[in-house]
Amino acid sequence: MEIVRSHRQIAAAAAGGGGGDGGGRAGGLPTYRLAPQLEVRLEEFELFAIDRLGVLKGIADGLSRGKRPEEMEKLVNELWKARMRRQDPAETLNKDIISHFVLRLVYCRTEELRKWFLSMETTLFRYRFRLESHESQRMLMSEFQLPYKALPHLEFEAVKDKLSQVARSIGQSATVESVFFKVPFEEVPDLVASRRVFLSKGYAYVAMSQVVSLVVTQFRCNISKALVLTNRKWMATIKEEEKDRLTPIVEALSNAYFGPDYSQPKDAVEISLKDIDQLARTSFPLCMRHMLEKLRENHHLKHGGRMQFGLFLKGAGLKLEDALAFWRAEFSQKVGSERFDKEYAYSIRHNYGKEGKRTDYTPYSCQKIISATPGVGDHHGCPYRHFGEENLRAALNKMGVSGHPLEEIMDKVKNRHYQVLNLTVLASIGNLLNFDHLNHLKYEIHS
Amino acid sequence: MEIDGQHQQEATTAVPHGFNADYLRIYYGKLFPHGDFFKWLSYGNDGKHPGCDQSFVGRREFSFTLENDIYLRFQSFDSVAEMENSIKEKCPFKIDIGPPAKRHAYAQSGNNVFVPVERELIFDIDISDYDDVRYCCSGADVCKDCWPLMTIAIKILDASLRDDFGFNHILWAYSGRRGVHCWVCDSRARKLNNEQRAAIADYFRVYKGGENTMKKVSLTGPVLHPFLARSYTDVLKCFFEDKLLLSQQLFASEERYRKILDLIPDENIASELHDKWQGNRRSSISKEDVNATRWEQLKTTLQSGKQKAQGLRRCVEEIVFSYTYPRLDMEVSKHMNHLLKAPFCIHPKTGRVCVPIDPNNCDDFDPTTVPTLSQLLGELNADGLHSNSENGK
Numbered sequence: 141m142e143i144v145r146s147h148r149q150i151a152a153a154a155a156g157g158g159g160g161d162g163g164g165r166a167g168g169l170p171t172y173r174l175a176p177q178l179e180v181r182l183e184e185f186e187l188f189a190i191d192r193l194g195v196l197k198g199i200a201d202g203l204s205r206g207k208r209p210e211e212m213e214k215l216v217n218e219l220w221k222a223r224m225r226r227q228d229p230a231e232t233l234n235k236d237i238i239s240h241f242v243l244r245l246v247y248c249r250t251e252e253l254r255k256w257f258l259s260m261e262t263t264l265f266r267y268r269f270r271l272e273s274h275e276s277q278r279m280l281m282s283e284f285q286l287p288y289k290a291l292p293h294l295e296f297e298a299v300k301d302k303l304s305q306v307a308r309s310i311g312q313s314a315t316v317e318s319v320f321f322k323v324p325f326e327e328v329p330d331l332v333a334s335r336r337v338f339l340s341k342g343y344a345y346v347a348m349s350q351v352v353s354l355v356v357t358q359f360r361c362n363i364s365k366a367l368v369l370t371n372r373k374w375m376a377t378i379k380e381e382e383k384d385r386l387t388p389i390v391e392a393l394s395n396a397y398f399g400p401d402y403s404q405p406k407d408a409v410e411i412s413l414k415d416i417d418q419l420a421r422t423s424f425p426l427c428m429r430h431m432l433e434k435l436r437e438n439h440h441l442k443h444g445g446r447m448q449f450g451l452f453l454k455g456a457g458l459k460l461e462d463a464l465a466f467w468r469a470e471f472s473q474k475v476g477s478e479r480f481d482k483e484y485a486y487s488i489r490h491n492y493g494k495e496g497k498r499t500d501y502t503p504y505s506c507q508k509i510i511s512a513t514p515g516v517g518d519h520h521g522c523p524y525r526h527f528g529e530e531n532l533r534a535a536l537n538k539m540g541v542s543g544h545p546l547e548e549i550m551d552k553v554k555n556r557h558y559q560v561l562n563l564t565v566l567a568s569i570g571n572l573l574n575f576d577h578l579n580h581l582k583y584e585i586h587s
Numbered sequence: 588m589e590i591d592g593q594h595q596q597e598a599t600t601a602v603p604h605g606f607n608a609d610y611l612r613i614y615y616g617k618l619f620p621h622g623d624f625f626k627w628l629s630y631g632n633d634g635k636h637p638g639c640d641q642s643f644v645g646r647r648e649f650s651f652t653l654e655n656d657i658y659l660r661f662q663s664f665d666s667v668a669e670m671e672n673s674i675k676e677k678c679p680f681k682i683d684i685g686p687p688a689k690r691h692a693y694a695q696s697g698n699n700v701f702v703p704v705e706r707e708l709i710f711d712i713d714i715s716d717y718d719d720v721r722y723c724c725s726g727a728d729v730c731k732d733c734w735p736l737m738t739i740a741i742k743i744l745d746a747s748l749r750d751d752f753g754f755n756h757i758l759w760a761y762s763g764r765r766g767v768h769c770w771v772c773d774s775r776a777r778k779l780n781n782e783q784r785a786a787i788a789d790y791f792r793v794y795k796g797g798e799n800t801m802k803k804v805s806l807t808g809p810v811l812h813p814f815l816a817r818s819y820t821d822v823l824k825c826f827f828e829d830k831l832l833l834s835q836q837l838f839a840s841e842e843r844y845r846k847i848l849d850l851i852p853d854e855n856i857a858s859e860l861h862d863k864w865q866g867n868r869r870s871s872i873s874k875e876d877v878n879a880t881r882w883e884q885l886k887t888t889l890q891s892g893k894q895k896a897q898g899l900r901r902c903v904e905e906i907v908f909s910y911t912y913p914r915l916d917m918e919v920s921k922h923m924n925h926l927l928k929a930p931f932c933i934h935p936k937t938g939r940v941c942v943p944i945d946p947n948n949c950d951d952f953d954p955t956t957v958p959t960l961s962q963l964l965g966e967l968n969a970d971g972l973h974s975n976s977e978n979g980k
Contacts, residue, residue, distance in 0.1 A: 302813050309808040309815075325752060326779065329786035335812045339790075342753025342775070483807075 169268055169276065171283060171359065172366075176237045185242055186389050191223040192239035193393065196260040203263065203477070206464035206485055216267035245378070245386075246393045248371040253394060258367065262360045269352055274319070281351060284358040288321035288351065296320060299338065303345055306338045311482060319348040328354065411457045413466055419456075425562040426523050426535060427509060428452050434519045439474035444512060444520035446484075448504055450491055455503035460492045510558050524549075524558045541568050600968035602961040606938045608654055610960050611678045618963060619674065619931055625667035628684070630774070633667070646704070648685035650926055651677055680935050683926035703923040705778050708754075708771035708787065711919040711927065712740045715765055720910045722835050722843070727936070729765045729954055732834040737767050738949045739826050740913035743818045744769060744791065745946040751814060752787065759944040761957060763934025767944065768927060781922055788920040790814070793912045804850075804909045806901040818912070819904055827907045828882065837910070838881040841865065847885070850906050853899055856888055933960045 180188070198219040202212055224239070226232045240261070247257035269277065281288060296303075304316045325344045330353075331337045337344040346354075379387055411419060420432050431449040435441050441449065446467075453463060467488060471480045486495060493500035512521040523532060532553065536546055545568035549561055602610075625644070626633065632643035645665040651674075652658050659677075664670035674682070686703035714737060718725050721733040741759055748754045748771060756772040779787075793815070794803050811819065831837065838844045844864060848857040864881060889902050919925050932941045938959035944952050 308810045309812045326783050333786040333789035339751035
């Protein structure tokens with residue numbers, strides 16, 4: 141009884157507002173606007189949260205593997221069914237709402253946690269929205285203050301060609317979606333800015349799928365604000381009040397998991413995502429280390445770098461799925477995951493022989509790398525050839541090369557003997573023992 | 588006798604070219620259209636009917652740049668008389684128009700919290716932004732060969748502002764030297780917030796120049812958005828092929844055609860064409876033919892059925908867009924509080940009046956024939972003498 145009461149108080153406090161219903165409709169998709177006045181047992185407090193966490197974890201995994209939207213939709217449906225759905229829809233809704241609010245407590249406490257939670261919950265919401273009926277979707281749109289009316293048939297027919305043209309111009313299929321909305325252009329600035337809508341006489345013709353984006357943006361905004369408020373309440377009162385009961389559970393839950401899951405079975409001739417950073421330190425040649433560093437720094441690499449480094453990783457045994465996850469994790473921080481999927485994923489698959497003429501490309505030889513001519517903003521090519529003396533010294537120092545071996549290398553560079561240098565470098569930092577690594581990292585070394 | 592007299596008159600009425608406070612005084616005294624100007628910016632609030640917001644006109648900010656670069660901000664006027672007197676008295680070398688703000692621009696309370704309430708949607712296009720694609724002039728210069736770039740910018744933007752965005756009250760003005768300004772005055776436009784203005788500017792943006800990017804126009808996707816497609820087929824394609832190729836001699840020298848070849852993402856095709864044209868250097872084809880011929884060759888090569896590669900699909904359009912599509916100053920359009928030079932000012936460096944341009948006849952606009960301050964004063968003199976002589980003096 142006491143527990144139940146406490147939870148209600150906490151939930152209410154956590155929502156930064158009063159009671160009221162959970163902001164959901166029976167059988168519909170809740171928007172989590174207000175904390176529910178519900179009873180819940182302490183075990184359920186934890187269990188519900190763990191189940192939801194499993195769903196969010198599954199989503200994180202799917203995203204990092206670069207799953208396409210249709211695949212994600214399927215994944216979300218399966219995850220939800222497996223972990224959240226109950227016989228009685230009212231019970232499902234119950235669990236849904238409670239687990240969400242509990243996880244808010246868990247994930248409100250640092251910037252990183254908030255970011256992750258926000259991202260996963262938004263994705264979950266996005267795909268659940270897509271799975272809802274048209275009727276349900278329209279109700280949700282109203283709730284998010286997007287009371288758009290669907291385009292009447294005659295008007296639709298009149299502009300169908302243009303709508304198709306817009307769809308094709310942004311890389312979608314020519315078959316036009318069947319539901320469109322006509323809204324004043326002021327309401328959809330993002331779509332106008334990126335020319336993703338047809339405009340006529342001050343109105344934008346917005347597709348249902350684009351409306352989803354608008355809804356999701358609103359959802360995200362609401363949850364983001366709520367998380368900040370929740371954090372304040374947590375720090376101000378809840379944490380202390382609940383230090384003997386709920387606080388340890390909350391803290392344990394957040395340690396259980398966060399972040400993308402790169403776990404992969406280790407194989408003799410394969411490397412996995414987890415290995416990359418470590419291998420970079422011990423066994424990568426300078427050019428690859430440099431590109432990895434720049435990639436991590438800028439969340440981007442230009443074409444030359446993507447080819448040289450990408451094929452290297454492939455040769456080292458990085459699987460396609462992991463490669464996609466790896467590049468995606470970096471690039472999506474700069475250009476967003478949609479753009480990554482559209483503009484970069486294709487060539488990664490191409491490199492692995494999964495697109496176009498299906499050539500299984502081999503990594504570049506040293507000769508090829510040395511002869512490359514990197515331009516402004518490029519980081520590929522051979523650093524022994526292209527780095528200025530100061531930069532090269534600094535880079536080698538960072539690797540742990542100094543003293544006599546360093547001078548030897550600088551000497552060779554002056555005389556343009558670029559080959560063999562990597563072996564020398566690795567030998568000098570005592571990593572020649574990792575020759576196996578070198579082998580399976582498969583870069584050719586001219587002797 | 589009369590004829591001789593007239594010659595004498597012309598000799599004495601001509602005014603030496605120049606730009607100074609004395610000239611301006613006469614201009615502001617006799618020619619500047621104070622009434623219409625003020626009426627425009629009042630948007631009907633200077634009337635008497637109950638819907639008028641009496642405080643509206645007084646909340647509009649102006650800035651004056653005086654002789655010796657003295658800059659006066661937060662000028663505002665409650666009536667046309669007040670504005671006219673201030674201009675005549677101060678003789679500003681430049682007048683900028685800002686937005687009407689929440690508080691009176693002269694708010695004495697100390698918190699100069701200056702929040703724009705509404706603001707025309709404005710665009711500023713400057714031909715010096717096209718320096719990398721015009722060979723006839725550079726920097727502040729403009730001539731009949733490169734000015735057409737401004738003309739097509741007007742055509743494309745005007746059409747889109749009307750057809751796509753539904754705006755109607757659009758004023759285009761010559762900036763006095765090397766560009767054009769656009770004022771969209773519909774009340775719907777004035778109420779746009781910064782995010783919406785930025786969205787419109789981005790909708791219009793195609794050219795993304797940067798030092799590191801070789802290729803500044805990237806048209807991805809199997810087809811163009813209807814706005815771009817329409818711009819291309821209605822305006823850009825024929826302008827490029829019929830006018831610009833020739834007036835700028837885009838293929839006439841290796842340095843010039845190299846720039847175009849650099850925009851082709853396929854190195855093989857680019858070098859193939861390069862070698863072909865290098866070989867033709869000493870041919871007897873007249874200059875005219877060279878540009879058109881080479882362009883045709885390039886098009887044929889890129890558009891032939893063999894080219895399946897994604898990057899090449901829109902290459903021809905990308906080249907045309909690179910050379911002709913309007914390049915806006917994004918910052919001017921994005922912010923409500925950006926000040927912009929007023930129409931009917933005189934440009935200090937050229938002496939030319941910032942005259943309005945009719946978008947329906949913009950092909951006929953020639954910046955080199957825009958009246959200058961001294962010309963106008965000369966005409967005033969002649970007029971005065973003429974009427975004097977009529978009166979029997």
